[in-house]
Amino acid sequence: MSSQSSQRHPALTHRTDAPLHSALCLLCDGLLVLVFALLGNRSHDSGLGLSEIISTAWPFLLGLALSWLLAFSWVSPNRIWPTGILVVLGTVIFGMTLRTLFTDGGTQLSFVLVATGVLAVFLLGRRVLSGMIRRRAHS
DSSP states (O other), rough: OOOOHHHHGGGGOOOOOOHHHHHHHHHHHHHHHHHHHHHHHHTTTTSSSHHHHHHHHHHHHHHHHHHHTTTTTTTTTTIIIIIHHHHHHEEEHHHHHHHHHHOOOOOOOHHHHHHHHHHHHHHHHHHHHHHHHHHHHHO
């Protein structure tokens, strides 16, 4: 791709063609969802064993995976807008829906708000840090 075609299509300047980079970003997002579940379990004395953490995390991990697919996140895994915002919102919406339908976990408004805030800080923060590291590596 020439630099002239990137200038005509600004969205292409944010695109990464590195599958490994995208896979690592998805892995980091998944680990952050696991940390979210671990912190939630810890603060509610819900158990810190792997099975308890996975039991809490799986709806949000599946929500994350669906959101990555629907937002085409692998194309530009470090973009905050719109990709990162869509991933956060999708992770919360799909995660809460799956949690309600398939677990005995609650979805009280306070939990939805806290989950949205924590996941936004984690998932958008990862994008900021990854973007800074990637730019520094390429400069």
